[in-house]
Amino acid sequence: MSAHQQTAASPFIRACRREPVPHTPVWFMRQAGRSLPEYLKVREGIPMLESCTRPELIAEITMQPVRRHGVDAAIYFSDIVVPLKAIGLDLDIKPGVGPVVADPIRTRADLDRLRPLEPDDVPYVTEAVGLLTGQLGATPLIGFAGAPFTLASYLVEGGPSRNHERTKAMMYGEPELWRDLLDRLADITITFLKVQIEAGASAVQLFDSWVGALAPADYRTHVMPASAKVFDAVAGYGVPRIHFGVGTGELLGLMGEAGADVVGVDWRVPLDEAARRVGPGKALQGNLDPSVLFAPTAAVEAKADEVLAAAAASGTGHIFNLGHGVLPTTDPDTLTRLVDYVHGA
Numbered sequence: 001m002s003a004h005q006q007t008a009a010s011p012f013i014r015a016c017r018r019e020p021v022p023h024t025p026v027w028f029m030r031q032a033g034r035s036l037p038e039y040l041k042v043r044e045g046i047p048m049l050e051s052c053t054r055p056e057l058i059a060e061i062t063m064q065p066v067r068r069h070g071v072d073a074a075i076y077f078s079d080i081v082v083p084l085k086a087i088g089l090d091l092d093i094k095p096g097v098g099p100v101v102a103d104p105i106r107t108r109a110d111l112d113r114l115r116p117l118e119p120d121d122v123p124y125v126t127e128a129v130g131l132l133t134g135q136l137g138a139t140p141l142i143g144f145a146g147a148p149f150t151l152a153s154y155l156v157e158g159g160p161s162r163n164h165e166r167t168k169a170m171m172y173g174e175p176e177l178w179r180d181l182l183d184r185l186a187d188i189t190i191t192f193l194k195v196q197i198e199a200g201a202s203a204v205q206l207f208d209s210w211v212g213a214l215a216p217a218d219y220r221t222h223v224m225p226a227s228a229k230v231f232d233a234v235a236g237y238g239v240p241r242i243h244f245g246v247g248t249g250e251l252l253g254l255m256g257e258a259g260a261d262v263v264g265v266d267w268r269v270p271l272d273e274a275a276r277r278v279g280p281g282k283a284l285q286g287n288l289d290p291s292v293l294f295a296p297t298a299a300v301e302a303k304a305d306e307v308l309a310a311a312a313a314s315g316t317g318h319i320f321n322l323g324h325g326v327l328p329t330t331d332p333d334t335l336t337r338l339v340d341y342v343h344g345a
């Protein structure tokens with residue numbers, strides 16, 4: 001039986017398809033990583049991007065939160081900049097900072113450095129996903145990639161950015177260069193997702209973390225075509241496609257329209273209101289504020305109840321998650337208790 005068949009009856013996949021579930025499935029963005037002592041231990045002395053090229057290590061880190069918390073899905077351990085590194089861009093992930101690009105992409109000549117990604121550039125992905133689907137059995141593996149806008153922001157700014165000013169300067173000032181940049185990034189993202197799906201990933205999530213910086217009209221004109229191209233290109237596999245961004249309250253309808261089966265929502269919009277904005281035919285993922293996990297247990301559970309009640313009122317499929325990634329100093333026991341609480345609710 002293929003990995004896709006083996007996971008089809010799982011609560012996570014059923015919720016993505018808006019089918020009835022025995023309990024609300026739950027996983028956490030950034031569930032693998034610095035909140036876990038066992039992660040820090042296996043990563044000791046290995047730079048982040050190097051760890052993303054070692055299949056056994058990738059499989060171990062991906063499995064850690066599944067074993068510890070009993071979450072309903074694993075997310076493949078990697079980073080959104082891994083495919084960019086794989087085509088030869090000089091970039092690194094600086095601890096406490098994020099991705100840093102030595103030579104930012106700012107001119108048409110710079111585009112030449114963004115060559116297409118070939119499956120052979122990332123053999124470790126195929127190998128690691130193969131190891132993982134064997135270990136996970138009926139638990140789905142979520143593959144992921146960065147969306148064209150969020151990748152472009154890192155490449156154009158040269159690193160993390162609060163205001164994305166150089167990115168927007170290109171978008172508004174050189175719309176054709178911007179379009180070609182996003183199109184190249186869409187193609188790289190498509191190959192990266194296809195490699196993961198063909199190796200056995202049961203669902204994919206497109207992270208457009210920083211797209212909430214845009215107004216709807218600019219999203220529609222300058223970003224949506226490239227993201228829609230990505231969703232279109234993987235539609236034929238039939239695996240659920242999740243679309244996530246932060247601060248996207250005003251973009252939720254368009255992000256659904258771009259082609260996702262599931263729209264990820266941050267904590268700023270209750271899920272019943274999100275369902276109205278997204279429209280019918282899509283499941284929702286979210287949306288507990290990750291900072292809530294620093295409050296006492298009773299408060300965490302009260303806030304989880306609010307999420308579950310809004311999800312029930314939305315009338316659509318729901319995958320419980322945080323509204324953004326697990327913060328590094330989160331107590332892992334809080335996450336384990338929350339999984340049990342959501343499963344028992």
Ligand code: CP3
Pocket residue numbers: 028029030031032033034048075076077078079080081093094095096097098099144207209325
């Ligand atoms: O558990 C998982 O979710 C899977 C692993 C994962 C990582 N990055 C590992 C990682 C995923 C899904 C990502 C996606 C990612 N990477 C996003 C989109 C999700 C989001 O949070 O919005 C973005 C914007 C990035 C870029 C990036 N990489 C940032 C901002 C950082 C944090 C820098 C820091 O140290 O504060 C990274 C590094 C990174 N990616 C770490 C991990 C576990 C930490 C590095 C380390 O442990 O040394």
